[in-house]
Each structure stands twice: as C-alpha cells, then as structure tokens.
Amino acid sequence: MTTSAxxxxxxxxxxxxxxxxxxxxxxxxxAGGSASFYRPVSAGLPAGTDVLAVQYPGRQDRRAExxxxxxxxxxxxxxxxxxxxxxxxxxxxxxxxxATLGFEVxxxxxxxxxxxxxxxxxxxxxxxxxxxxxxxxxxxxDGLIEEIRLLSxxxxxxxxxxxxxRMALPAIRADYRAAETYVxxxxxxxxxxxxxxxxxxxxxxxxxxxxxxxxxTEGAFALRVFGGGHFYLTAHQREILRLIxxxxxxxxxxx
Numbered sequence: 015m016t017t018s019a020x021x022x023x024x025x026x027x028x029x030x031x032x033x034x035x036x037x038x039x040x041x042x043x044x045a046g047g048s049a050s051f052y053r054p055v056s057a058g059l060p061a062g063t064d065v066l067a068v069q070y071p072g073r074q075d076r077r078a079e080x081x082x083x084x085x086x087x088x089x090x091x092x093x094x095x096x097x098x099x100x101x102x103x104x105x106x107x108x109x110x111x112x113a114t115l116g117f118e119v120x121x122x123x124x125x126x127x128x129x130x131x132x133x134x135x136x137x138x139x140x141x142x143x144x145x146x147x148x149x150x151x152x153x154x155x156d157g158l159i160e161e162i163r164l165l166s167x168x169x170x171x172x173x174x175x176x177x178x179x180r181m182a183l184p185a186i187r188a189d190y191r192a193a194e195t196y197v198x199x200x201x202x203x204x205x206x207x208x209x210x211x212x213x214x215x216x217x218x219x220x221x222x223x224x225x226x227x228x229x230x231t232e233g234a235f236a237l238r239v240f241g242g243g244h245f246y247l248t249a250h251q252r253e254i255l256r257l258i259x260x261x262x263x264x265x266x267x268x269x
Contacts, residue, residue: 018098024076025095027067029056035064037132037262039105040096042112042119044138045193046162046186048073055107058255063262066099068092072185081188085111085196089118096123103132105262109247110218111193113139117230120204130205133261134231137211137254138244140223141230142198151190155183162186165218165244207234209257213246214239 027049039059041052049067056065070088072081082088092115096104100123108116113136123129140146150161159179208231212224221239228235238257240246247254 032064041067042108044110045189093122107135109137133207135209140219141226144223148194204231213242
C-alpha cells in the first residue's frame, strides 16, 4: 500500500522548500508539461510562499506510469494528494490544461472537503463553460509535433531530438486527449477568487473566453491581458510572480 510520504514524493516537487511559509502555491503544468516548468516560479517567489509543483504521471521520472485518461481522474488524484497540505492557504496556479485542472481541484476541495483555496490563477485557458471542438490529440505524430512547435511550449532544440520526442509524445497526446475531451458539468460557482491571465495573441483562447472565468466564481475576479501567445508567461515572468506574491500576501479572509 502506498504511504502518504510515497505519494508526496511521486506527485509533489519542492525545489526550494519553505516549511515556515504562510501560503502554499500549487503549480499545475500544461499538456505535456512537467513540474520542472515551474522551477523559476519556485525560485522567484518570496520566502513567505512555499511552492508545490505537481508532477503528473507519464513523464520524466514517472514515465513508466500510465497517464490520467481524463481531467476528472487527474483532479481526483491531485486533490487527494493536496489534502495533506491544506494546513496553510493554497493558491492554485494552472497554465492551459493546468488551469482547467486547477478549477476541478478547487471544486473538489470546496465541495468535498470544505477547503476554500486562497485563489485560483487560470492562465492561458478559456473558462470551463466556453467550449470548443478540438481534435489535436487525433493527429499523427508529425501533426502533434507541429502543434507544439506552433504554440512554442517546448524548446525547439528538444523538438529536433527524435529520442526525446519519442519518449515525450505519449504523455503529450494523453494530456491533449484529456484536455480536449473535457466537458464542463454545471454546478455551484467557486467561492475562491479567480484571476484569469491570457496572452492577447493566444490561438487557444480569446480574451472574451478568458473573461468568462468570471461566471465561475462568487468571489473576486480579475482579468489580466499580456502581450504574447499561448506561452506569454515566459516573457512576463516578473509581472506574474508579482501578481502571485501580492495575492498570497493578502489575508485569507479578504483575498
């Protein structure tokens, strides 16, 4: 039987552990992404925040494990792991698929465990109720690689390495399948504040689709539009870190 400590070693990466921090920031990667994408966030946030970067199964050191088939399955797993960390306020930060996952994790925390996150940052993703028909996961390998190259979510040099691509494609395809087959189930709005962040030239989400996150919370809502495409956040890291830090610094009752 897998122990709690073993689950944490599998799922959680703490690149700069801050056990005395007042707030924990939980970082949820994009489709095909890994916890290491958020190492700069861990390094850049102030000492008052403890960053937990989530490592999904099916990639890097978890490559031998099967990927989650659906967002719901992944949300159930992540929520279960995070329960041990709810002794401090949690800020959820998810990019692209990670934003949808963050929403479903927040739902489960609030609905099933009475834990209201400090805030949800939904980056580079349309609101759950703003549906699109997407079929990237059905493309052949070349088509999937071209999509990744178009979005610039992976270092171009990595895309030219056949061995690395061969290892990464199964997880990328599985994540795209989970994200693209996600269907929003209507339910109560979140109680936690929601920040929607988006690039003004993102082919995966319009500003209006990002603004529709306001429909999914009874708490405060803010929309921030940045210059750039789907991975706008790499060029605006300092600004985004400041937003997260400022949010984390607000007392939980008024965040």
